[in-house]
Amino acid sequence: MPLIDEVSKDDTPWFSNLLKSRFTPTSCGLLSEVDNGSEPYHFISVNEFEMWLSELENSVGIPLGRKLAHAAAESEEYRLTNSSEKMPNPFLKKMAKRFEWINTNWEIRGLGKLELMKVESASTKLIIHNRAHSALSAGWAAATQEFLTNSRFRFHWTDDGKAECLVTLELDQRHIPKAMKVDHRWKDNTNSDPTAEGMHPLELAHHDFAGVWSIDGIRMMGINRDMLLRFEESIMPQLLDSTSMETNKFTWDTLQDSERKKIWSGFAEASKIRFLGTDQMVLIAEPEHWIHVGHRFLTRTGLGGVTSVEGIDDQGGVKLHLSKLFHPAIAAGILSAAWERSEARPCKLQWSCSHKGHIIQISSLYDPA
Numbered sequence: 378m379p380l381i382d383e384v385s386k387d388d389t390p391w392f393s394n395l396l397k398s399r400f401t402p403t404s405c406g407l408l409s410e411v412d413n414g415s416e417p418y419h420f421i422s423v424n425e426f427e428m429w430l431s432e433l434e435n436s437v438g439i440p441l442g443r444k445l446a447h448a449a450a451e452s453e454e455y456r457l458t459n460s461s462e463k464m465p466n467p468f469l470k471k472m473a474k475r476f477e478w479i480n481t482n483w484e485i486r487g488l489g490k491l492e493l494m495k496v497e498s499a500s501t502k503l504i505i506h507n508r509a510h511s512a513l514s515a516g517w518a519a520a521t522q523e524f525l526t527n528s529r530f531r532f533h534w535t536d537d538g539k540a541e542c543l544v545t546l547e548l549d550q551r552h553i554p555k556a557m558k559v560d561h562r563w564k565d566n567t568n569s570d571p572t573a574e575g576m577h578p579l580e581l582a583h584h585d586f587a588g589v590w591s592i593d594g595i596r597m598m599g600i601n602r603d604m605l606l607r608f609e610e611s612i613m614p615q616l617l618d619s620t621s622m623e624t625n626k627f628t629w630d631t632l633q634d635s636e637r638k639k640i641w642s643g644f645a646e647a648s649k650i651r652f653l654g655t656d657q658m659v660l661i662a663e664p665e666h667w668i669h670v671g672h673r674f675l676t677r678t679g680l681g682g683v684t685s686v687e688g689i690d691d692q693g694g695v696k697l698h699l700s701k702l703f704h705p706a707i708a709a710g711i712l713s714a715a716w717e718r719s720e721a722r723p724c725k726l727q728w729s730c731s732h733k734g735h736i737i738q739i740s741s742l743y744d745p746a
Contacts, residue, residue, distance in 0.1 A: 392584035397577045399485055400599075403570040405701040406675055406682025408578060410601070412461045417602045419679045419703050420579065422595050423487075423509050425651055430510075432647035437615060442512040444611040446534070449516025450523075452604035455556040457524045464525075475525055480588065483517075487598035489588035491518055494543075501530070501546040507588045509598040511536040518544045529553050559606045562637065566700035566734035578677045602703055612640050626742065627709060630729040641706035645726070648710025649717075659719040664688040664695050670715050671699070680708050684734070693720045694740030702735055709737060 400408045400418060409415040421429075434441050462482075465474045472493065480490050489507040496502075501522060508514040515534035523530055530546035582597070584590050591597060613636045627642045652674075659670060664686045671683030681702040689696050693716070702708050705728055713726045716739045723742040728735065 389582075389584035392590060393577075393580055393582045396485060396579040396582050396590075400579060400679075402573040402578055402676075402679075403701070404573045405566065405570045405684075406573075406671070406680065406699075407570070407701055407703060408679030413456060414459070416456070417679060417703050418486075418599045419602070419605075419707070420487075420597050420599050421678060423598050424596070425655075426510060426598070426600070428654060429647045429651045432650045433643050436643040436646060437612060438619070439615060441608075441612065445608055446512040446516035446519075446532075448608035448611055449513045449604055450520040450532075451516075451556040451607050452601065453517045453520035454524065455558065455603060456601070457520065458555065472525070479521055479525075484588050484590075485599070487588065487590050487596065488517060489514060489542075491521065493522075499548050503544040503546065505542040505544065507540050507586070508536075508542040509596075511542045513600075513604075514542050515544045518542075519546060522546055559603060559610065561602065561606055561704075562634075563631065563702075563705055563735075564730045564732055565702065567732045568700070570701060578679065605704055605707075609637075609640055609644070612643075613637060616640060626713070626723070626725050627706075628725070628727040629705075630727060631731075641709075644704070644706035645710035645713065648707050649714040652711050652714035653718065657715075657718065659715045661693070661719045667695055667697055670712075671697070674711050674715060675708055679703055680711070681735075689738065690740060692741050695738070697737045697739070699735040699737065705730065705735060705737075708735075712737060713739060 399411055401411055402408055407417045408420065409417055430441065430445070465478050467474050476491060476493060483489060483491060488509050489505045492504050492506065494502040494504050503518045503522060505514045505518055511534060515532060519530055519532040529549040529551065531549045532544055532546045534542055534544045536542045581592050582590050583592065585596075589596060616636045616639045619639065623639060624642050624646070627645050629638045629641055632638050632641065657674070661667065661670065667686040668683050671681070676682040681699050683697050684700050685698040687696050688694065697712065699708065709726050709728055713724050716724045720741070724739050725742045727738040730736070
């Protein structure tokens with residue numbers, strides 16, 4: 378009797394159901410966390426995030442791991458402090474139960490598994506198994522230990538390059554203010570954003586093992602907007618006298634801050650290079666096809682969505698309308714890459730926003746001969 382391969386199927390529906398219960402897809406293309414003030418999340422391949430960060434470091438000209446770790450720590454502190462979930466407070470095995478509670482959330486976000494290794498009078502060691510990204514993981518771990526012990530720590534980390542990250546925390550007696558809310562610097566459409574219909578973007582999530590899940594065999598992790606905004610703010614002082622990130626490829630009409638324009642261009646260019654480094658196909662025969670492009674490359678990962686489109690010239694130029702975005706620069710980079718992949722030539726992009734939402738206009742960088 379011949380052997381017939383069985384059709385592969387998802388054997389972890391409990392996990393995709395868990396994700397769907399925690400993140401609500403909106404009609405504007407965002408993925409909002411249910412229990413944390415509707416905080417938007419972007420779900421990205423771990424490898425693609427590392428590629429994006431590497432390209433951003435090349436643009437800025439300095440390593441950004443430490444800044445990323447501190448942005449993650451501040452963001453996680455703010456998330457834990459303001460979460461509607463109550464930390465367990467059992468009479469027995471209190472710390473073990475609290476780490477179990479923490480790891481439940483880490484698993485949902487695909488961050489790995491956190492373990493307390495050693496506690497001494499002035500230092501603590503944590504290990505992160507199956508870590509997603511070492512700098513992010515170190516920041517998240519440090520903030521978690523601060524929250525659980527109501528203490529402040531300096532921290533540093535070492536990474537084995539494969540799966541584990543060791544975080545060393547040393548008591549910090551300085552007074553450090555609590556993390557405060559960071560507002561995004563753009564306007565979204567002010568209309569309500571109801572739950573989207575149809576298949577949930579995380580429907581195909583597959584639980585691999587502790588703290589790790591994937592879609593189509595690709596490991597994913599969730600990052601929230603708050604962390605990215607704090608990361609953005611931490612980089613801006615480095616760009617005061619920099620001209621390396623000034624470009625005519627991206628124009629940010631509604632932004633007034635010249636340093637923010639530079640970092641947005643860096644975010645967008647890194648997102649473009651990351652996209653062009655994949656083998657994604659983009660076929661556009663008419664402007665309306667951009668709505669599908671927006672769904673495929675933005676909505677499926679919580680970045681937003683294209684609501685309407687109009688052609689602006691005979692060379693593939695388009696004006697895209699988007700209601701709400703996870704971050705305009707990330708979306709702009711991906712959409713510009715999709716345009717270049719489709720048209721096979723470089724483009725320029727112009728962005729603006731108002732209470733009606735976002736407008737992204739893409740056209741050829743050079744006038745055709």
